[in-house]
Amino acid sequence: MYVEYIKGxxxxxxxxxxxxxxWYRAEEPPPWAPLEKxxxxxxxxxxxxxxxxxxxxxxxxxxxxxxxxxIPKQTPVEDLRFxxxxxxxxxxxxxxxxxxxxxxxxxxxxxxxxxGELAPELVSCMGGIYSQRRVREELLSExxxxxxxxxxxxxxxxxx
Numbered sequence: 757m758y759v760e761y762i763k764g765x766x767x768x769x770x771x772x773x774x775x776x777x778x779w780y781r782a783e784e785p786p787p788w789a790p791l792e793k794x795x796x797x798x799x800x801x802x803x804x805x806x807x808x809x810x811x812x813x814x815x816x817x818x819x820x821x822x823x824x825x826x827i828p829k830q831t832p833v834e835d836l837r838f839x840x841x842x843x844x845x846x847x848x849x850x851x852x853x854x855x856x857x858x859x860x861x862x863x864x865x866x867x868x869x870x871x872g873e874l875a876p877e878l879v880s881c882m883g884g885i886y887s888q889r890r891v892r893e894e895l896l897s898e899x900x901x902x903x904x905x906x907x908x909x910x911x912x913x914x915x916x
Contacts, residue, residue: 807846815839829877
């Protein structure tokens with residue numbers, strides 16, 4: 757099912773009499789950083805914004821949750837769970853978690869040598885965070901620290 761998320765939020769804010777929601781707009785494109793070596797020789801870090809967690813971990817809250825979950829790369833697909841403010845986006849993910857958190861295909865790419873190495877833990881967050889300040893100050897700094905700790909040489913972002 758196709759959902760016009762931005763249009764829906766804009767209409768909801770108008771109906772409720774709120775000031776228009778201020779969507780983030782980058783003032784300039786992010787810097788381009790070419791890989792220093794081929795992907796087949798690099799360690800790949802992963803960030804998904806699908807609110808993925810492993811059975812037994814604490815689920816995400818439904819509003820402005822800037823926490824992350826580390827998901828070991830050997831986690832069985834059937835142990836993956838989702839908790840996200842935009843639940844209607846997860847209809848396909850629940851029966852097939854790989855469509856928003858492709859842990860099995862990434863392990864296969866690692867085994868085939870397409871990826872030099874998958875980081876030991878994939879990272880997930882709940883992407884429905886309305887505070888741009890909190891994303892910059894809390895979430896992004898935590899993700900950057902995790903990727904640095906993992907000695908990642910490339911990163912894959914999987915937005916929901």
